Amino acid sequence: MLPKESMQSDDSQRQDTLSEEQALLGRDEQFHLWIENIADIITVFKADGTIFYQSASITRLLGWAVEERVGQNIFTNPITHPDDIQAQQTFLFDAINNPDKVVTSTFRLLRKDGTFCYIEAIARNLLHHPLVQGIVSTYRDITERMELEKRKEEFIRAASHELRAPITNLKGHTQVLKMMLAEHDAMEEPVEYLSIMDKQIDRLTRLINDLLDVTKIRASMMDYKDTLFEVDPFVRDLVVLLQHNSSHHTLRFRGESHATLFADKDRLAQVIINLVMNAIKYSPRGCPIDITVAAEDNRVLIRVRDYGKGIPELYRQKIFERFYRVRDTDNDNRSGLGIGLYVAREIVARHHGELSVESQPGEGSTFTISLPINA
Structure with missing residues (x-):
């Protein structure tokens, strides 16, 4: 017969174990409640596309019952807009082929009533995780946005x-x-x-x-018409035209690239004109503006340099954002909507190039268009 103290110790251990199990069960139930009541749809599927977990929010947002989706294959039985299936497939395969990478996309999902809604999708491959063994994806309704x-x-x-x-x-x-x-x-x-x-x-x-x-x-509707042209005379002609319209600044040109580009001349002209007009706008009267063209490391570099107040470091990347304007307390009456540089950077990016700025307060700014010569 076991001593009384030993029996009491066993009872105490069993009680502790039971308490721990109840606490874990309580936490599981709490976590389950959180997941089931979260606004975003959560779907977990295997590498072959079989859905083995579907959160209840799919019913609230799309009208589908959880039972209608669990067991379905996300590839062969999608609830995706026909025009967006390719985007969804790319999103899913990207998640499957890149463990631990967070993958994002936007496409439309089908509601049970036949209408569609825009969603923002995020997925992460946790197939290797022993407690998950699946790909976790979340879907947020962004239709209103x-x-x-x-x-x-x-x-x-x-x-x-x-x-x-x-x-x-x-x-x-x-x-x-x-x-x-x-x-x-x-x-x-x-x-x-x-x-x-x-x-x-x-x-x-x-x-x-x-x-x-x-x-x-x-809207990804920007039109481009690429042609082959020599860069130096192209930029020189633009400078001559701009000088004709500017009586208060001297535009100094130097072109030494001897390079040829295959690009949209009108769009690149739009970028250069924008940079020169900005240089004129933010330079004191009488200050020269330097426009140079050079070739370095198989790239054409078109630089526009002014000798104005310069751009504080805080604003140097923000100026390329849509509708962003640097506040100048000394001259707040300058016109503009803050979209010229945004458009310019997008045009340069489409040509596989970069638009950057270097500036020192009190010494002016240099904007550089860098384009691959084989663009």
Whole structure:
């Protein structure tokens, strides 16, 4: 017969074990409640695509019962918009082939009522994890956000088109009036007013074009027409044109690349014009602007250097963001929407290049377009 103390010790150990099991069970139930009530859909599937866990949020967001999805194959029986199946397949295979990598994508899922919703998908491969042995994916409904973005872009597109027509007419009438006044040897003052008006129309046209380009970039609708051309004379001609429209700054050009590019001349011209116009805008009157073209390491480098106030380090990357403008307390009346550099960087990136900036306060800024010569 066991001593009384030993029996009490065994009872105490069993009680402790039972308490630990109950605590674990309580934590499991608590965790299960968290998962089942989370807003995002959670799906866990095997490497062959078989779904073995589906959170209850799929019913709240899409109308499908958990039982309707568990056991289904995510590849052969998807609930994905037909136009987005390729995007979903790429997302899933990327997760399967890259253990521990967090994979993201956006596509549309089918609701049980036949409608679709936009979702933001995130997945991680935990097949090697003994407690998971699956690929965990989460799906967040972003339909409202996408629809808001779509409405905003449609508004910008419509507004830009509506503004373009009258501005084109104004431009034409201004040029006709200038020619008529020149033919009749009119006084200088009216001609000067028309010249100012003409420049303002050009500025407004650039702003509207930038707005349209932002919309096109966001919708992946930007058009490019690549041709083969020599870089040095191309940039030189742009500088001559810009100098004609700038009476307060001297534009100094040096082209020594002797390189040829296969790229969209109009789009690259848009970038260079934007950089030079910014340099003029942020430089004191009388300061020169240097535009150089060189070839280094099989790349063409187009640099625009000004001798203005410079850009504080805090803002040097932010200036390439949409609608971002550096606040200048000394000169807050400068015009612009903060989208020119965003559009410029997107155009350069499409040509497999980089747009960067170097700047020192009080010494000016240098913007560099770096493009591969075999672009």
